[in-house]
Structure formats: C-alpha cells, structure tokens
Amino acid sequence: MKRKQRANLIGVFLFVGIVMGLVPFAFTFPGNTNECNQCHTDLASLGLSTNATETVDIEVGVPFVVEFTADNGAEALAIGTDWEDNEQFLISDNLVEDGDGEDTDATEGVITTSVTFTPIAVGEFTIRAWAAANLGRAVSIDVTVNVTEGATTFTTPPPTTTTTPPPDPLIEIWTMMMYTLIPATAVILVILSVIMLRKAPKD
Numbered sequence: 771m772k773r774k775q776r777a778n779l780i781g782v783f784l785f786v787g788i789v790m791g792l793v794p795f796a797f798t799f800p801g802n803t804n805e806c807n808q809c810h811t812d813l814a815s816l817g818l819s820t821n822a823t824e825t826v827d828i829e830v831g832v833p834f835v836v837e838f839t840a841d842n843g844a845e846a847l848a849i850g851t852d853w854e855d856n857e858q859f860l861i862s863d864n865l866v867e868d869g870d871g872e873d874t875d876a877t878e879g880v881i882t883t884s885v886t887f888t889p890i891a892v893g894e895f896t897i898r899a900w901a902a903a904n905l906g907r908a909v910s911i912d913v914t915v916n917v918t919e920g921a922t923t924f925t926t927p928p929p930t931t932t933t934t935p936p937p938d939p940l941i942e943i944w945t946m947m948m949y950t951l952i953p954a955t956a957v958i959l960v961i962l963s964v965i966m967l968r969k970a971p972k973d
Contacts, residue, residue: 816909817841818901826913829920833888836913840901843879844868848900854912855895862886879903889917 821837828834840847847866851857866872866883875882887897897913 814909815842815907816844816901816903818844818847818899818909818911820899820911820913822913826915828889828915828917830889830892830917831920833886835884835886836897837882837884838899838901838911839875840881840909841879843903843907844881844901845879845903846901847881847883848902849885849897850900853900854898855915856897858889858891858893858895858917859897859915860888860890887915889915892917892919 818838818840820839826834826836838847845868849856849861849864851861851864863872863883863885866881866885868879868881869876872883873881874884881901885899889895894914894916897915898910899913900908900910902908
C-alpha cells in the first residue's frame with residue numbers, strides 16, 4: 771500500500787474513533803436524580819460557599835433563606851430532593867443555572883442565589899447542594915439544620931402534581947441523529963476504509 775493511502779486510512783480510522791468517543795458527551799440528562807459525583811469525577815476545581823456557616827436553628831414550618839455562591843466556572847447549582855435530607859424541606863429553587871433569572875451575579879462562571887427552605891419535619895438534617903460544570907467538574911456543600919417543634923402546628927402541604935410537558939420535537943430529532951446518523955456514518959466510513967484497503971495496490 772502506498773504511503774499516502776496508508777495515511778488516509780489512518781486518518782479515517784482516527785476520525786471514526788473520535789466521533790464514536792464523543793457521542794456520549796453530546797447528551798445531558800436533566801432528569802437524572804443521582805448526586806453529581808456519580809457522573810462528575812473532578813471534585814476540587816469549582817468553588818461553592820454559603821452564608822450558613824453554622825447550624826441553622828429553626829422551627830418546623832418556618833421558612834429560612836440560604837445564600838449560595840458557586841464560582842470558578844460553575845454552570846449550575848442544584849439541590850436535588852433525593853440528596854441527603856433535602857426531602858425534609860420545601861425548596862424554592864432546585865436548579866439555578868449561570869445567567870438565569872435566579873442568578874444575581876452577572877459574572878460568567880459565577881452563580882449567586884438565595885434559596886428558601888421550609889422544614890416539614892422535626893429533627894437534625896443535612897441539606898446538600900452541588901455546583902457542576904463541564905469536563906466532569908463538581909463540588910458539594912452541606913448545611914446542617916436543627917428543626918424543633920414550633921408554637922403553631924404545621925401541616926405538610928399535599929404533594930405537588932407535576933405535569934410532564936410534551937417532548938420537544940427538536941430534541942427528539944437531535945436524539946435520533948446522535949443515536950442513529952452518527953453511528954451509521956461511522957460504520958459506512960469503516961466499510962469504505964476496508965474496501966479501500968482491499969483494493970489498494972500492494973507495495
């Protein structure tokens with residue numbers, strides 16, 4: 771095989787490998803309820819702080835506000851209800867993204883937001899928040915809350931009925947392309963490479 775043909779084949783195989791390797795990174799999973807460290811492995815490069823530096827003492831049913839600041843390239847601040855004791859609180863905002871209406875800091879890569887928590891049970895609990903960004907970066911912070919019985923009776927509100935919006939057709943088209951078109955293109959390129967390899971004249 772000629773040197774130029776060999777170089778072209780190597781380039782094709784590299785291209786296919788890169789395409790197939792990057793396909794998984796083209797998706798995000800907004801419905802994922804796992805904590806960020808289940809997918810993000812870099813847990814040191816982002817910054818995350820809060821004004822609740824000591825235990826918050828509060829009565830059940832009484833709202834309180836915690837201010838969070840995520841920086842050093844943070845793209846989202848999340849407080850999932852399935853993490854730690856977060857389900858013991860009503861949370862005003864579960865997800866704040868950099869630059870959205872709840873982010874009070876206009877600096878790119880910095881998120882400052884105030885989240886209201888309302889305890890629905892008595893006990894000592896831990897609230898956990900995560901900041902996350904691309905390249906597998908994430909960091910968490912815990913807020914300890916001691917909830918005592920108040921003078922007034924607090925009735926837990928009924929669960930909120932969530933209406934699932936209809937699927938976005940553009941997202942469906944994008945998903946179909948990523949799962950079918952790109953792999954199919956990669957397979958075709960491999961087949962063409964094999965055909966070229968067999969038809970190429972020997973040295």
